[in-house]
Amino acid sequence: MKVWAADELPRRRGKSVRHAMQNMLAGIVALSESLRLQRPDGGHLPVLLDRPDMVNFLNRLAFLAETGKISPYTRINLVRHTRQIMNRVRVLGLTGPGQPLESLPASFALSLQDIPDEPGDTEAGRDLPDEVMRQLCDNLDLLEKSSSREVRVAVELLIDTGRRPDEIATLPLECLRKDPDGKLTLVYDNHKAYWLGRTLPISKATAAVITAQQEAVRRRFPDTPAAELKLLPSPVANPEGKKSITTIGDPRRAWVVSLPDFLVPVVVEEHGQPKLVMLPFDKSKIFLYAYRCRRTCECAQPRTSERAQFLRCGESRFGSLLLGLFGWRRAADDGLGSASLVGTPAVPRSLRVRGDEPVGDLEGDRAEPPHGP
CATH class of the missing domain: 1.10.443 (hpI Integrase; Chain A)
Known part of the structure; x- marks a missing residue:
């Protein structure tokens, strides 16, 4: 992870770089915990890891989200960050001979289809x-x-x-x-x-x-x-x-x-009939x-x-x-x-970060506009 962090940090800007990096690493922490709980070797032998281990990881996150242990957004971010880091360590050659993740199978990976859908009506x-x-x-x-x-x-x-x-x-x-x-x-x-x-x-x-x-x-x-x-x-x-x-x-x-109170129209039921009334809007939602x-x-x-x-x-x-x-x-x-x-990228497209998801993708660059995180 030190090699990945040294590669990632120069492309990060802003006041919350440490927080962003910690959020990304949380995905790897969750993956390590899943391997420790579900594999006899605790995930300490990279050569033995395979796609079923990733499936178990995804299923565990789904279970934690269903039981309220983590939020749906946390589940999405954990999968997204894990995928990004796993893709990046391969690009950096960390799975090659003599490297920390030598012989890590290519099947031990996450695809775009593994990222859960965003909850509806979020914005x-x-x-x-x-x-x-x-x-x-x-x-x-x-x-x-x-x-x-x-x-x-x-x-x-x-x-x-x-x-x-x-x-x-x-x-x-x-x-x-x-x-x-x-x-x-x-x-x-x-x-x-x-x-x-x-x-x-x-x-x-x-x-x-x-x-x-x-x-x-x-x-x-x-x-x-x-x-x-x-x-x-x-x-x-x-x-x-x-x-x-x-x-x-x-x-x-x-x-x-x-x-003064922000009055907004709200439809309520009165005597079994819909009625439009003006009610105060919650000011805490105006952030x-x-x-x-x-x-x-x-x-x-x-x-x-x-x-x-x-x-x-x-x-x-x-x-x-x-x-x-x-x-x-x-x-x-x-x-x-x-x-x-309109706008000029500050780094090459293959290395550019779009929010939490890299634009450069091991499965091929997607021809779509970069969205603001």
Whole structure:
């Protein structure tokens, strides 16, 4: 595992590298425990391992998930990570002569078909209702008054783009770029998948928010080169504007709690008849990643004109929400058109990591767009 870790670590970025690596190794720990419990030799003789041992491992995880010992998501991740590591150790030659896993049979492996299906309706259950999103957008001025301009802009961009909080918080000042069609795009770094310099098409309203923030930052730090400034500079111990904001969640949470109840329509049964009533929405479900879920769900559904009319945060702010998912964009403003991927991979495709799953695959590269983890 040390050889694998030394190979994997250079491709990891972000603040939670250790946690991500530990999660991946948890799959190998679960596999070792399965071999120890179900094989007479405890799995200490690699040459004797075979496909039935992997089947036993999969069956054991299924049993643990059915009995509530692990969640369905944990089961999926354990299988996915185990498969990724087992594939990688073979690519690294660790099963060759004189290597730690010498003579490990090729049949002792996992295929794509072994990864359990994702539980249904995963994102929809975390999607924020239209009424909640509308009320949040209507009260952004209160967020700025209770916290800072940077927090307000960060939340606006989270809503508009569906990017991760750390991807928005660490944006450089010069984060706008025109595409070949002359339209503005947001340039950001996907640290989790080490996909640097990705571009995301944005609406004019979103571009206006960024442009106004850029002007405010330049006025605040006139002596610092623009290339060294952050779009959302920290207000603490940051005399030159080179440090990014570090706190978005706490002031945003306080703002959400301070707002009046979010009333959403719910159908209840009264005297045997359905009745539409307005009930308070649980504020604990309004978290930072819920904006990302909202965008994911919207982009996964047909983009009808009726669906796109529910939110008016500015003249066309919701347009950013529907421009595509994780780097995909429409070829035309009206209608879906064809989609194209924009962004430059920071590592070769065969080594690129997409979330927890490598794009390079021992079973052959799959011709599909990389998804944001």
